[in-house]
Amino acid sequence: MSDDPAHVREFFGVRAAGWDSRFPDDGPAYAAAVADLGLRPGDAVLDAGCGTGRALPPLRAAVGPTGTVLGVDLTPEMLAQVVKEGRDQDGTPVLADVARLPLRDGALDAVFGAGLVSHLADPARDLAELARVVRPGGRLALFHPIGRAALAARHGRRITDDDLRAEPRLRPLLAGSGWELTAYTDEDHRFLALAVRRTD
Numbered sequence: 001m002s003d004d005p006a007h008v009r010e011f012f013g014v015r016a017a018g019w020d021s022r023f024p025d026d027g028p029a030y031a032a033a034v035a036d037l038g039l040r041p042g043d044a045v046l047d048a049g050c051g052t053g054r055a056l057p058p059l060r061a062a063v064g065p066t067g068t069v070l071g072v073d074l075t076p077e078m079l080a081q082v083v084k085e086g087r088d089q090d091g092t093p094v095l096a097d098v099a100r101l102p103l104r105d106g107a108l109d110a111v112f113g114a115g116l117v118s119h120l121a122d123p124a125r126d127l128a129e130l131a132r133v134v135r136p137g138g139r140l141a142l143f144h145p146i147g148r149a150a151l152a153a154r155h156g157r158r159i160t161d162d163d164l165r166a167e168p169r170l171r172p173l174l175a176g177s178g179w180e181l182t183a184y185t186d187e188d189h190r191f192l193a194l195a196v197r198r199t200d
């Protein structure tokens with residue numbers, strides 16, 4: 001599944017205000033996923049498709065006061081929630097499409113993207129844009145607080161191997177976009193793919 005930006009904005013715009021109350025218990029899962037990204041004090045990290053900014057507090061905690069935390073989203077209503085929840089104290093909200101980031105090449109140490117990849121209009125192009133803004137050796141985490149099978153069951157579907165997040169699809173997709181998949185977990189309560197920005 002992929003999505004065009006106008007549909008993404010429409011879909012998430014009406015859901016923004018109630019987003020956090022739908023998933024009130026996810027905080028520890030986000031903190032654990034951020035921990036697996038291996039950030040260091042002073043690092044620069046982007047939360048790509050940050051939504052209401054649920055990952056911004058643990059990202060800030062990981063990079064500390066000298067680090068840089070950005071939250072990019074293309075849905076204005078989501079970024080309004082970042083401010084309403086006071087999470088703009090932890091990271092700077094930026095209205096942008098991850099397909100065209102207002103960042104220079106190699107500006108970042110890492111990207112965290114929760115619930116993002118299946119909404120990208122052109123996943124190969126957009127993952128390559130994320131690679132562009134990360135330094136060689138930098139890291140990417142694609143996270144979801146629910147695994148593929150559990151999510152499919154929630155929607156009354158079964159998982160299939162043509163799902164973008166299935167390892168046989170995700171590994172070559174990342175490889176063609178400048179990333180090397182280094183770890184892959186798909187359990188009921190956690191989907192986490194970790195990748196490293198290739199140096200070649």
Ligand SMILES: C[S@@+](CC[C@H](N)C(=O)[O-])C[C@H]1O[C@@H](n2cnc3c(N)ncnc32)[C@H](O)[C@@H]1O
Nearest residue numbers: 012049050051073074075078097098114115119
């Ligand atoms: C499923 S929500 C997840 C939000 C947040 N990361 C979380 O875990 O709560 C997906 C978010 O990605 C944003 N998004 C989707 N495609 C995007 C794109 N191309 N550029 C920027 N944001 C995008 C949507 O607006 C939405 O806020």
